[in-house]
Every structure is written in C-alpha cells, then in structure tokens.
Amino acid sequence: MNTNDSATQQPLVQIRNLQKRFGDVVVLDGLNLDIEIGNHVAIIGRSGSGKSTLLRLLMTLEKPEAGTICIDGEYLWHQQQNGQLVPASLAHTRRVRGKVGMVFQHFNLFPHMRVLRNVAEAPRLVLGLSRREAEARARELLDRVGLSDKADAWPQELSGGQKQRVAIARAMAMQPQIMLFDEVTSALDPELVGEALQFLRELADEVSMTMLLVTHQMHFAEQIADRVIFIDSGKIVEDDEPAVIFHHPRQQGTREFLNAVLSPADD
Amino acid sequence: MPQPLDLMPTLLQGLWVTVQVYLGAAVFVLVCGVVVGSMRSSRHRWLRWPAKGYILGFRGVPALVLLFWFYYVMPAIGLRLPALAAGILALGLNFGAYAAELVRGAIAAVPSGQTEAAIALNMTPMQRMIRVIGPQATLRALPPMGSLNIELMKNTALVFFIGLHDLTFQGRILQNDTQRTVQIFTLALAMYFVLALCIMAASRGLERVMGRGMQGGAR
Known part of the structure; x- marks a missing residue:
C-alpha cells in the first residue's frame, strides 16, 4: 500500500463537486472540500443545510448523485478501470470505508x-x-x-x-484515519453537554486523529476545531480558522447565521 | 379405574398425536418464518418476490382446505402422504406464512440506526444480519411467536378431519362408545389448555433468557 507516500503529498480527504438530492430537494450542490491529516474540522450551518448528509456520504450511508470522494488516495464510490472512473464494487467501497469511523448523534x-x-x-x-x-x-x-x-x-x-x-x-x-461526529451533543441532557464537550476537547488534543464534527454548539466548535466550515444550501460559504469565522466572518451569510444562533435572547 | 380417569388412556393417546402434529408443524413454522421472513426483508428482488408469493398464497387459504388438498388431492397427482405428514405440512405452510410476516415485521422494527452503526463498523450485510439485526429482531418476534404457537397448537384439531387419531378424534370415539360427553370434552379442553400453558411458559422462559440486559425494551 502506498498510504504513507500519498498521505504526505495529498489531503486525507478530497471531495470534488459532490451532489446529493433527496427527490427534488438538492441537499449538496457541487461541494468541494479538502481535509488535511490531523485537521479538526467543525461544520456549522442551519438544519437542512446538508451538514449531516455530508457525513453520511463519507460513511457510505448515502450515495451521491455525482462527484467524487477520495480518502487517503482512494475513491470511496468509484474505482479506476483502464484509466476511467467506474462505480466501485462493494468490496472496494468496503475497503475504503474502513478508513472512516463515525459516532452517531444517538450513539446507536x-x-x-x-x-x-x-x-x-x-x-x-x-x-x-x-x-x-x-x-x-x-x-x-x-x-x-x-x-x-x-x-x-x-x-x-x-x-x-x-x-x-x-x-x-x-x-x-x-x-479509522478519520472520525466523523454527527451532532455531538444534541442527544445529551443539557447538564451533560459541558462534560461531553470537555471530554471531546481532551480527546482531540490527545489523539492526532483527523476529526470532522457537525455541531450546533458554536462555543464548542470554536474551542475544539482548528478549522470551521459554514455550509448553507449545500455549498461551503466560508471556510476558515475559528477566530476568523466567529469574530470576523467575511461572508454576509455567515454573519447572519451567527447573529441568529449566538444571540437568541435578543430575538 | 374410577370415572373419569378410565377415559385417560384413550385421551392421552390422542394427546400424543396432537403433540406430534404440533411439534412437527412448529419446527416447520419456525424455519419458514425465519427463512421466508428474512428473504422478504432482503434488498434483492429475486429473494423478496418468492417470499411475497409464498406469504400471499398460504396466508390467503383456509388451513382446513389446504389440509384436504394435501391429503386428498396430492394422491391424485401421484403423491400419497401419510395423514401425519399431510397435517404437519398443511399447518406448517399455512402458519409459516403468518410467521414470515411476523419475522419481517420484527426485522423492520429494529431501528435503522443499528444497521447504520454496523455499516460504519464495516460489517458485511451477512454479519449485520447475524450479529446485529437478527438477535434484536428475534427478541421482538418472541412474544408474537408465542401467541402464534398457541394458535397453531389449537388448530391441530383440524387433523381430526383427515382421520388422524388426535385428542379431538379420540374424544369423539369415546363419545360414541360411552356417551359420557361432559366428562370427555371437559377433559379434552383441559388437556389442550395445559398444552397451551406449557407453550406460554416456554415462550416466557425464552424471552427471559434471551432478553437479559435488555430490560426496558429493545431500543
């Protein structure tokens, strides 16, 4: 396996033009994303913006309509055949899927x-x-x-x-080489959230594992992540360090979203 | 022997036949239920459709007519079945269709999150079924399976109509011979009832053994 060579040369996860629809509803609309080894990426956005769907596609719980996901140099849903990308066999997808792990919202x-x-x-x-x-x-x-x-x-x-x-x-x-966390705290009782966040932060510091987290807790995202991605309508609106996203967002959309979720008391 | 105990040897002979028919059919029902119910839950059409056909066919016909068919029609097409085999086959196939539906329901009732967790752990479809979905579905299927078994046991009385000397048949013989109708059929009822109690107890015991740790229900 050439995992070590390729890992140093290219991002651990490469997502290109990823599209997902549920019926007529476009959930992911040509999403592109690179995740480097060791990244702790927090994904924020409104309900229905496609955050969880992105994780489910990475875990092969859903199948994309178009686009590619490449993990550690290998396509998740495709394989190379005579220089062409063809739909992957079940065995191939299983092998690549082994590089991904997931912690579910309801733990399951x-x-x-x-x-x-x-x-x-x-x-x-x-x-x-x-x-x-x-x-x-x-x-x-x-x-x-x-x-x-x-x-x-x-x-x-x-x-x-x-x-x-x-x-x-x-x-x-x-x-796994990358761990996905779906809505890490939303199924916990309120008094347990602080403890869980504390634990996850320690875990993130302790292990160098690449992590991709979907969360509604902005405070937590700011503390645990070294990179925050704001998704809206199936596209990445802004992708930057937590300090930038939370304190000096560049995009109007990000500002509006953060205003809405960070100061609910003012509404 | 004092009355009504003198009736017992004849009735017990019948009870033994009833138990044989029931046990034979119960094994049939269990196998049909698990195999067809799993096929019915498959993603693959060529497994699902035959299962659907079986359930549709055998659930839609009366057990008694099916019984007559196996016993009286099969010989006409060259297959002569002993009465016991015909009884087991007819009841087994008929109740097997109900069991298959019940197993399908139990499989469908296991939360989808369980399958997703198993996929996330990279289990194969077979491993998911055997290690994750199956055991949980079994637990859900046990109580209705117990009821179905009681229903099946009571329906074994139908084999009376193809001349098997089951409990009901023996009762009728004694009635002819002795005219002690009240004693005979009260005893027969009591025997069926005791049999039902045994099935209920076995079912509860299984639920308890298999449900260890899952108190508060399978979630």
Whole structure:
C-alpha cells in the first residue's frame, strides 16, 4: 500500500463537486472540500443545510448523485478501470470505508451486547482479531474514555454521556484515519453537554486523529476545531480558522447565521 | 379405574398425536418464518418476490382446505402422504406464512440506526444480519411467536378431519362408545389448555433468557 507516500503529498480527504438530492430537494450542490491529516474540522450551518448528509456520504450511508470522494488516495464510490472512473464494487467501497469511523448523534450502541462486546465485536468480525486481542483493545479504549468499570454493563444502564464515550471507543477500535461526529451533543441532557464537550476537547488534543464534527454548539466548535466550515444550501460559504469565522466572518451569510444562533435572547 | 380417569388412556393417546402434529408443524413454522421472513426483508428482488408469493398464497387459504388438498388431492397427482405428514405440512405452510410476516415485521422494527452503526463498523450485510439485526429482531418476534404457537397448537384439531387419531378424534370415539360427553370434552379442553400453558411458559422462559440486559425494551 502506498498510504504513507500519498498521505504526505495529498489531503486525507478530497471531495470534488459532490451532489446529493433527496427527490427534488438538492441537499449538496457541487461541494468541494479538502481535509488535511490531523485537521479538526467543525461544520456549522442551519438544519437542512446538508451538514449531516455530508457525513453520511463519507460513511457510505448515502450515495451521491455525482462527484467524487477520495480518502487517503482512494475513491470511496468509484474505482479506476483502464484509466476511467467506474462505480466501485462493494468490496472496494468496503475497503475504503474502513478508513472512516463515525459516532452517531444517538450513539446507536448495540442493545443486545454488553459494553465490552459493543467495542470488541467489529474488530473481531471485520479486522479478524482474536477474541483475546479484540477484548484487550476494547478494554484499553474503555480505559482511555474513562469507562473501564463499565465493561460488563449493558448500554441501557449508562448515562447519555457514557453511551457517547462507548460509541467513541467503539469507532476508535477500528482504528479509522478519520472520525466523523454527527451532532455531538444534541442527544445529551443539557447538564451533560459541558462534560461531553470537555471530554471531546481532551480527546482531540490527545489523539492526532483527523476529526470532522457537525455541531450546533458554536462555543464548542470554536474551542475544539482548528478549522470551521459554514455550509448553507449545500455549498461551503466560508471556510476558515475559528477566530476568523466567529469574530470576523467575511461572508454576509455567515454573519447572519451567527447573529441568529449566538444571540437568541435578543430575538 | 374410577370415572373419569378410565377415559385417560384413550385421551392421552390422542394427546400424543396432537403433540406430534404440533411439534412437527412448529419446527416447520419456525424455519419458514425465519427463512421466508428474512428473504422478504432482503434488498434483492429475486429473494423478496418468492417470499411475497409464498406469504400471499398460504396466508390467503383456509388451513382446513389446504389440509384436504394435501391429503386428498396430492394422491391424485401421484403423491400419497401419510395423514401425519399431510397435517404437519398443511399447518406448517399455512402458519409459516403468518410467521414470515411476523419475522419481517420484527426485522423492520429494529431501528435503522443499528444497521447504520454496523455499516460504519464495516460489517458485511451477512454479519449485520447475524450479529446485529437478527438477535434484536428475534427478541421482538418472541412474544408474537408465542401467541402464534398457541394458535397453531389449537388448530391441530383440524387433523381430526383427515382421520388422524388426535385428542379431538379420540374424544369423539369415546363419545360414541360411552356417551359420557361432559366428562370427555371437559377433559379434552383441559388437556389442550395445559398444552397451551406449557407453550406460554416456554415462550416466557425464552424471552427471559434471551432478553437479559435488555430490560426496558429493545431500543
């Protein structure tokens, strides 16, 4: 594999002219985006602006109508054949998909498995680790997210914040190159949000993993991200450092959006 | 033997036949339910359509007529089935169609987020079904499956009409011989009822064993 060469030369994720429609509704309208290794990118925007759809396309939960996604030098939905791009085989998409991990808004833990097995199952099944190896990896990750004492608990016995940490450990156990976080805090009880944000910030500082986060928490985006992207109507309106986006946005659209979400009390 | 216990040996013989028909058909129903129900949930047309056809066909006909068909019509086209086999086949195919619908419903009721999480963990469609969707669907299917089994057990009385010596048939024989109608059919009812209680208990036990940890329902 030429992953190391290519990684130093080109962005980890390259999105070109990405288009997605649901019926007549255009959700992504020719979106272009590059994400470098180690980037912590926060995506902000109104509901329905296409933020979550972008993540779902990257995770192959939805299929784009047009455009390409390239991850670590390989196309996600296409493959090269005689110098031409053709739709990818399932095996190809699966292989490239392995470079991506996702933490869902509602965590989607497996309710019929204890916490340890939630984390260890896919490494065993998909990566072919032995039971012992997979469980050792799972315990290590649970320890890292501060839940080593919950390995034998059922997901239903955990708080929202704990479920989220298990979901993070579960995704990290597959050792993806990029982690997607969908609406990281919107399913948590208000009193847990601060704690979860704190935890994610520490995680982001600690691991050099590339992260792409969709969030409604502007404060959080400002603190965790080294890059913030404002999406509106399926297009990137502004893409800059947090300090610029939140304090000196260049685009009228970004200003309007931030005015609306940052000062709801004034409305 | 004092009355009404002298009726018991004959009735118990019938009960044994009833149990055989029920167990045979129940295995059939389970296999049909899981296989056809999974096919019915498939993304692939060539799996889904035969399943749809089966469900449509066998759910839309009375079990009794199906039973007659297997027992009286099949020999006409050269296939003579023993009464027990005809009974098991007719009831199994008929109730299997209900079971398939029930399994399909249970699979559909597993939240889509579970499939998405399994995709995000890069599981194959087969791994998703066996490790993630199947176990959760099974848990959902158990209670209605229990009811269906009770329904199936009661419907085994239909094999009376093709001359199988089941509990109902034995009751009729005793009625002819002894005229002790009240005793005979009260005992028969009690036996069917005890059988139903056993099925209910087994179903509850399975739910409890398989549902460990999922208290508060599968979410």
